Amino acid sequence: MNAKNPSVSRTVMTEIVLPNDTNNLHNLFGGQLLSWMDRCAAIAAHRHCRRTVVTASVNNVSFNEAIPQGAIVTLESKVSRAFSTSMEVWVDVFMEDQRGSGKQTKCNEAIYTFVAVDDLGRPIPIPPIEPETEEEQRRYDGALRRRQLALILAGKMKPAEAHELRALFLPQEDAK
Numbered sequence: 001m002n003a004k005n006p007s008v009s010r011t012v013m014t015e016i017v018l019p020n021d022t023n024n025l026h027n028l029f030g031g032q033l034l035s036w037m038d039r040c041a042a043i044a045a046h047r048h049c050r051r052t053v054v055t056a057s058v059n060n061v062s063f064n065e066a067i068p069q070g071a072i073v074t075l076e077s078k079v080s081r082a083f084s085t086s087m088e089v090w091v092d093v094f095m096e097d098q099r100g101s102g103k104q105t106k107c108n109e110a111i112y113t114f115v116a117v118d119d120l121g122r123p124i125p126i127p128p129i130e131p132e133t134e135e136e137q138r139r140y141d142g143a144l145r146r147r148q149l150a151l152i153l154a155g156k157m158k159p160a161e162a163h164e165l166r167a168l169f170l171p172q173e174d175a176k
Contacts, residue, residue: 081143
């Protein structure tokens with residue numbers, strides 16, 4: 001299977017925060033943002049493998065800044081790393097300055113894991129990723145550590161088997 005660049009999976013969605021999307025402080029509901037991020041990430045995952053994909057986990061969500069009613073929100077997602085049947089997808093969320101320049105400011109982000117499945121819902125192989133930019137390479141490198149940590153927390157991997165994580169915390173031990 002030929003490797004693909006993250007740019008192949010790039011997905012951009014734009015939404016406007018309407019009154020029914022907000023809480024009693026007139027800010028976007030976190031659950032609504034999660035829904036938008038999940039859809040954006042699912043499209044990126046599909047574009048990478050061109051197969052049916054399912055959300056396996058939401059690994060990290062950072063609600064760094066409230067998004068007010070009326071805001072224009074742009075979500076951008078790309079596959080950051082592909083494993084045998086699963087892939088990590090990074091979602092960046094931007095809010096547009098409506099009263100001046102129209103400049104977009106990053107306000108939130110999330111990392112999702114998707115699995116490609118066949119018609120019976122069984123995992124299937126997917127193409128690897130070849131990062132192109134510095135940011136893509138940084139996210140690609142970090143994906144293996146995040147995956148190992150998730151597997152340890154789920155009880156599917158022993159800490160001693162997580163070589164990437166061990167190298168971070170015990171670099172001199174690896175030299176032995």
